[in-house]
Each structure stands twice: as C-alpha cells, then as structure tokens.
Amino acid sequence: MEQIARVTGLTKEYRNKRGIRNIDLELRKGDIYGLLGPNGAGKSTLLKIMTGLIRPDKGTVALFGYNVDNEFENAMRKVGCMIESADFYDYVTASQYLKLVLNFYPEIGLERITEVLGYVGLSPYAGERIRHFSTGMKQKLALAAAVMPNPELVLLDEPTNGLDIEGIVLFRELVKRLSEEKGITFLISSHMIHELEQLCNRVGILQQGKLVQEGEVSELLSGSPSLEHYYIEQLRKAKEGNRDDQPASGNA
Numbered sequence: 001m002e003q004i005a006r007v008t009g010l011t012k013e014y015r016n017k018r019g020i021r022n023i024d025l026e027l028r029k030g031d032i033y034g035l036l037g038p039n040g041a042g043k044s045t046l047l048k049i050m051t052g053l054i055r056p057d058k059g060t061v062a063l064f065g066y067n068v069d070n071e072f073e074n075a076m077r078k079v080g081c082m083i084e085s086a087d088f089y090d091y092v093t094a095s096q097y098l099k100l101v102l103n104f105y106p107e108i109g110l111e112r113i114t115e116v117l118g119y120v121g122l123s124p125y126a127g128e129r130i131r132h133f134s135t136g137m138k139q140k141l142a143l144a145a146a147v148m149p150n151p152e153l154v155l156l157d158e159p160t161n162g163l164d165i166e167g168i169v170l171f172r173e174l175v176k177r178l179s180e181e182k183g184i185t186f187l188i189s190s191h192m193i194h195e196l197e198q199l200c201n202r203v204g205i206l207q208q209g210k211l212v213q214e215g216e217v218s219e220l221l222s223g224s225p226s227l228e229h230y231y232i233e234q235l236r237k238a239k240e241g242n243r244d245d246q247p248a249s250g251n252a
C-alpha cells in the first residue's frame with residue numbers, strides 16, 4: 001500500500017517538559033486514521049509538527065516522500081488541514097473567506113467555492129458574514145477550506161468540536177464520501193471515540209506524549225466489546241506502566 005505520511009522518532013519537549021516523545025507513525029493511502037488521546041496527550045503538538053507549524057526537537061516528518069522541515073512546499077502541496085479552532089477575518093462572508101483561501105491556489109476556479117460550501121452544508125449561508133456564524137458553522141467553513149485544493153491528505157484536529165449531532169453525522173458522511181470517491185487519506189484527532197470507531201480503519205492512542213498503542217480498528221475490536229472499552233483499558237495500562245517510569249511528558 002502506498003505510503004502517504006511517515007513520522008519517525010518525533011520528539012518535542014516544551015519548556016515545561018511536556019510535549020511528545022519518540023512518535024513513529026505511518027499513513028497509507030486510503031487510511032482514515034484516528035488519533036485518540038485525553039486532554040494534553042500531545043495530539044495537537046503532533047499535528048502542528050506534521051504541518052510545519054512548529055519544529056520538532058528530534059525526528060522527521062515526510063509527506064508524499066518530502067521532508068516537511070526542508071522541502072515544505074512539496075510536502076504540503078497535496079495536503080489540506082484544519083489545526084485547532086479556526087480563526088477567521090469575521091467581517092467577511094463565507095464565500096469571501098474562501099475566495100481569500102483560493103488566492104493560494106491560482107489554478108483552482110471560483111466554482112470550487114460553491115462546491116465546497118455544498119459539501120459542508122453551508123450553501124445557504126454563503127453570503128453571510130462569519131461574525132454571525134456559530135462555532136459549528138465556523139468548523140464547517142474551516143473544513144470547506146481544508147478540502148478546497150482537492151487534497152490527497154487531510155489532517156484534522158478535533159474537527160467535530162462544537163458541532164451538533166446533525167453536524168457530526170454530516171461530517172462523518174463527508175469524510176467517508178471523500179475517502180471513497182476521491183481516495184483521500186485522513187488523519188483525525190478526536191476525543192469522540194464513538195465517532196472514530198464508526199469512521200476510522202486505524203487508530204493510534206496517545207497518552208502523555210507517547211503513542212502507546214495503534215492498529216486496525218477491526219483487530220482492536222476483535223478482543224474488546226467497543227473501541228471505548230479498548231481505549232480505557234490501554235490508558236489504564238499505560239498509566240500503570242508510567243508509575244515506575246520517568247516523569248510524564250504530558251499532563252493527561
């Protein structure tokens with residue numbers, strides 16, 4: 001299976017000694033990979049390094065075979081992302097905002113704006129100022145921007161935060177559709193285990209900055225009644241293992 005992303009020995013320690021430690025991770029074409037972990041486990045840190053927003057102390061990230069650190073433009077060419085809650089110029093409308101995003105992609109026509117607004121269910125609000133949007137609507141707009149360049153890899157940090165039930169279902173259907181129809185590979189961080197169980201083919205569990213477990217959802221579920229059950233079990237084991245270990249690198 002074609003390799004889309006390769007993370008090797010990734011380590012980032014903030015001044016407070018927290019962060020992530022020695023993460024290895026691989027994304028293969030077509031994966032919908034769920035990154036699970038409690039608050040402070042290191043999910044955002046990992047995604048920020050993968051998209052070049054912060055630099056690691058050690059380790060490398062290769063996207064499509066290009067190193068994010070020194071071949072950034074090539075590495076990011078086929079990547080869409082939504083990292084932490086999106087900040088917008090809130091005096092512009094949804095369409096105007098997406099038009100600004102299009103400035104980064106001169107090869108893409110204006111008709112794509114209508115298309116991506118339709119994907120996320122925001123067509124009726126295309127002409128409305130973002131200032132009047134709810135949190136969930138902003139999340140949807142950020143997702144629309146992430147898929148704008150027809151990416152082959154999409155990295156999403158807590159994408160369902162602030163979404164209502166309908167929004168969550170719509171999001172799930174959208175990811176599944178983009179995965180099936182366009183073959184897009186996804187890395188999605190979330191606390192929402194049930195969401196990831198229904199959506200992902202593979203998951204990794206981050207705990208206190210370390211990737212303590214990963215695998216195919218179908219395999220993990222063969223020995224557990226649910227992903228939630230499996231997840232809680234893994235966190236418990238990791239905590240027990242940590243008692244005799246070094247001071248934790250995360251605060252989870």
Ligand SMILES: Nc1ncnc2c1ncn2[C@@H]1O[C@H](COP(=O)(O)OP(=O)(O)OP(=O)(O)O)[C@@H](O)[C@H]1O
Binds near residue numbers: 252
């Ligand atoms: N800029 C920073 N300076 C110092 N510590 C930080 C910084 N950013 C994150 N941390 C710490 O690093 C650890 C990992 O944080 P991170 O935001 O990556 O976790 P997370 O898994 O995304 O958490 P959440 O689910 O709460 O968003 C936490 O202990 C956090 O307090």
